[in-house]
Amino acid sequence: MSKRINIPNWYQLDFDISNPKKTLVDISTLMDGLSNQKLIDKWFYLFEGKTIRVRMHALKSTKLEQAVKDNAQRLNLTISSQLEFEGY
Numbered sequence: 001m002s003k004r005i006n007i008p009n010w011y012q013l014d015f016d017i018s019n020p021k022k023t024l025v026d027i028s029t030l031m032d033g034l035s036n037q038k039l040i041d042k043w044f045y046l047f048e049g050k051t052i053r054v055r056m057h058a059l060k061s062t063k064l065e066q067a068v069k070d071n072a073q074r075l076n077l078t079i080s081s082q083l084e085f086e087g088y
Contacts, residue, residue, distance in 0.1 A: 009058045010088035013068065014051035014080035026075045027054060033071055039064050051080045055088050 017023050027045060034040045034056070042057040058064045065085045072079055079085070 006087050009061060010055060011058055011061070011064060011085060012053060012055045012083065012088040013085045014048060014053050014083040015072070016051055016078040016080050018078070023052060023077065026077050027052060030068070030071050030075055030077065031056070034064070034067060037067065039067055051082065053083065 015023060015027060024045075031040065031043045031054070035043075039058065039060050040056045041059055044055055046053045046055075056064070068085060069079070
């Protein structure tokens with residue numbers, strides 16, 4: 001039995017850190033774009049050692065995962081294999 005609590009409409013994923021400043025700027029650019037597309041309305045990040053974990057509140061969850069993956073690739077952000085897109 002999982003002890004994980006799911007919070008409705010919140011999602012998370014980790015990005016590998018290459019250059020910390022550039023990675024954080026690119027994540028901010030990604031989140032701004034998602035916000036402008038009205039896919040998210042809130043987000044925050046946590047430093048998790050060699051990754052940055054981003055948590056987002058979705059307005060349109062059905063389109064969010066693909067938009068994150070497409071835009072992350074465009075910005076050369078690497079989604080960590082340790083925590084790919086999932087509910088929070």
